[in-house]
Amino acid sequence: MNSNTKExxxxxxxxxxxxxxxxxxxxxNYERFVNKxxxxxxxxxxxxIWGDDxxxxxxxxxxxxxFFLSTPQIKSWFxxxxxxxxxxxxxxxxxxxxxxxxxxxxxxxxxxxxxxxxFLNCIRIVACAVGISFAAQxxxxxxxxxxxxxxxxxxxxxxxxxxxxYRMGTAAVTNLQESGLINKVxxxxxxxxxxxxxxxxYSNIGVNLALTFGPPEALTSLNDxxxxxxxxxxxxxxxxxxxxxxxxxxxxxxxxxxxxxxxxVVLVALGIM
Numbered sequence: 001m002n003s004n005t006k007e008x009x010x011x012x013x014x015x016x017x018x019x020x021x022x023x024x025x026x027x028x029n030y031e032r033f034v035n036k037x038x039x040x041x042x043x044x045x046x047x048x049i050w051g052d053d054x055x056x057x058x059x060x061x062x063x064x065x066x067f068f069l070s071t072p073q074i075k076s077w078f079x080x081x082x083x084x085x086x087x088x089x090x091x092x093x094x095x096x097x098x099x100x101x102x103x104x105x106x107x108x109x110x111x112x113x114x115x116x117x118x119f120l121n122c123i124r125i126v127a128c129a130v131g132i133s134f135a136a137q138x139x140x141x142x143x144x145x146x147x148x149x150x151x152x153x154x155x156x157x158x159x160x161x162x163x164x165x166y167r168m169g170t171a172a173v174t175n176l177q178e179s180g181l182i183n184k185v186x187x188x189x190x191x192x193x194x195x196x197x198x199x200x201x202y203s204n205i206g207v208n209l210a211l212t213f214g215p216p217e218a219l220t221s222l223n224d225x226x227x228x229x230x231x232x233x234x235x236x237x238x239x240x241x242x243x244x245x246x247x248x249x250x251x252x253x254x255x256x257x258x259x260x261x262x263x264x265v266v267l268v269a270l271g272i273m
Contacts, residue, residue: 046083076157205232209226
């Protein structure tokens with residue numbers, strides 16, 4: 001990264017990324033979750049990087065409108081990282097733009113799992129325990145201590161990690177470029193993404209049929225037969241049907257949601273599900 005580009009992103013810009021990360025869950029949609037808050041968070045920095053090239057700026061905006069979901073407290077770190085990768089992309093025309101979203105895909109799941117556990121299953125539980133113990137005795141310190149114990153670590157993450165993410169991002173990209181590992185990272189991220197999607201489909205999409213066949217004393221469930229052939233077969237079939245409708249036929253998401261509700265009601269009424 002040369003000095004001219006390095007000076008584009010200042011500490012002020014990174015502080016802005018941190019402040020905007022506080023609104024990271026203000027516009028959630030169930031198709032791409034918090035992609036719009038992420039874009040709003042890093043949008044000014046993207047404009048500083050790509051503002052002199054309208055087409056590249058448009059590509060950068062579209063690049064960060066893909067699916068994104070992370071623990072709120074690490075959104076500043078992610079923002080700094082993504083901005084660093086955009087800076088590297090501008091400086092290195094040989095860098096594949098797909099690398100940025102590959103990094104996003106490979107990191108947001110594992111890191112969110114770690115920090116969800118830290119903040120939701122650890123710090124929040126401790127804060128609740130302390131707060132409840134005081135509140136149960138009628139002390140006004142209960143809610144105050146809860147807010148302090150939970151929010152102080154959160155705000156440290158919000159306002160202390162954007163610069164860390166920015167520095168780590170540039171260093172990581174430089175090391176990967178020098179070692180020739182970018183293509184391997186892209187391939188690994190793609191494989192990981194497919195594994196994660198497959199696991200999510202199997203665990204979250206359940207299609208259970210009520211149909212049975214055979215003699216009354218030994219009824220066999222059609223659902224069990226299909227799962228014996230391919231576990232979660234109907235769930236995967238439903239997923240690929242929706243994927244085809246979204247990608248190939250450009251069907252509106254709301255139509256799919258309400259269409260699914262109607263179809264389920266009808267199938268249950270007919271005794272199929």
